[in-house]
Amino acid sequence: MLSRSLWRNILFYDASNDEQLGGLYQAGSLTEENLHWMLGSVLLIVDQPWTLRHKASGRTVLPSNNKAALGEYEIRSNGTIRVTNEQWAPRLISYSNSGQETAFTRDIRARDGRCVISGVVNNTASYKDWTGYQAAHVFPLQYETMWARNGYGCWIREVPDDNTRASLNSVQNGLLMLSHIHKRFDQYTISINPDASSPVFMLALEILKSKRMGTELSHLDRTNFE
Structure with a gap:
């Protein structure tokens, strides 16, 4: 079983109790806008407005095209912060084993x-x-x-x-x-968000030796x- 937690160089914590909520691997393409989208649209269920703070710098992180800094982030809210319990859908490889061209x-x-x-x-x-x-x-x-x-x-x-x-x-x-x-x-371990300015996110350590x-x-x- 592939363990993604070993790769993570960005971690998210609930500021109210310092509980680790999750994390990801920053390979260079993730922006602060991407972080906000992932947290707000995928990972978190929050019933009140929330803010994101980079622990080491003490900086409040707003959605922007700036590259997301490595390290730990605190999520602050006056409401309850929960991680979604929605199950991910495992994917099967979708090519034809017979090699027949469809x-x-x-x-x-x-x-x-x-x-x-x-x-x-x-x-x-x-x-x-x-x-x-x-x-x-x-x-x-x-x-x-x-x-x-x-x-x-x-x-x-x-x-x-x-x-x-x-x-x-x-x-x-x-x-x-x-x-x-x-x-x-x-x-x-690769994610595509066509609405983002940088549409392809590398969530694995190294996918391909290419400058692109x-x-x-x-x-x-x-x-x-x-």
């Missing part, structure tokens, strides 16, 4: 042509050699019931006409990735998420 895979390859996370272009695409590249589902195939129950298909405009899981296998629900990055994506990793990736086309 309409989904073909369309993702044609649109992206490279790993959208690292920017590494497939220079052998013209020879139909896609070794090491995989078409990843953003919303996992195994949660088709959840997809249907919540009506997520209404956001899909490009529906393939040769697939029984039409909206889930739309090109809009896929990204091309290098195979080892795809595995990280399915383990939630852990920075704002201008090659990540936000229209893929619209």
Whole structure:
């Protein structure tokens, strides 16, 4: 079992009792805006306004494009601070073990042509050699019931006409990735927030030896998420 706690170089504490609430790994791409979004939208349930303070500097941290400093942070609120008890949904690797090219895979390859996370272009695409590249589902195939129950298909405009899981296998629900990055994506050690100024967050220690990793990736086309 992968232990993410060993990697964490940013930790969050409840200022009222110094209880550790969680943490993450800062590889260089996380901003203070990202921290506020993660805490307010994903991790915390707080019934009163809250503030974030960097312990070592004593600075109150506001949403900004400044790189998030390493270290410990206090979360202060006049209300109760709780960590969400919502269960995360394990992902299964979403490529075909048979290697057969599906309409989904073909369309993702044609649109992206490279790993959208690292920017590494497939220079052998013209020879139909896609070794090491995989078409990843953003919303996992195994949660088709959840997809249907919540009506997520209404956001899909490009529906393939040769697939029984039409909206889930739309090109809009896929990204091309290098195979080892795809595995990280399915383990939630890479996170993508298309609304953030730096859309790709590296939550693992080292994903790929590339200067472009852990920075704002201008090659990540936000229209893929619209």
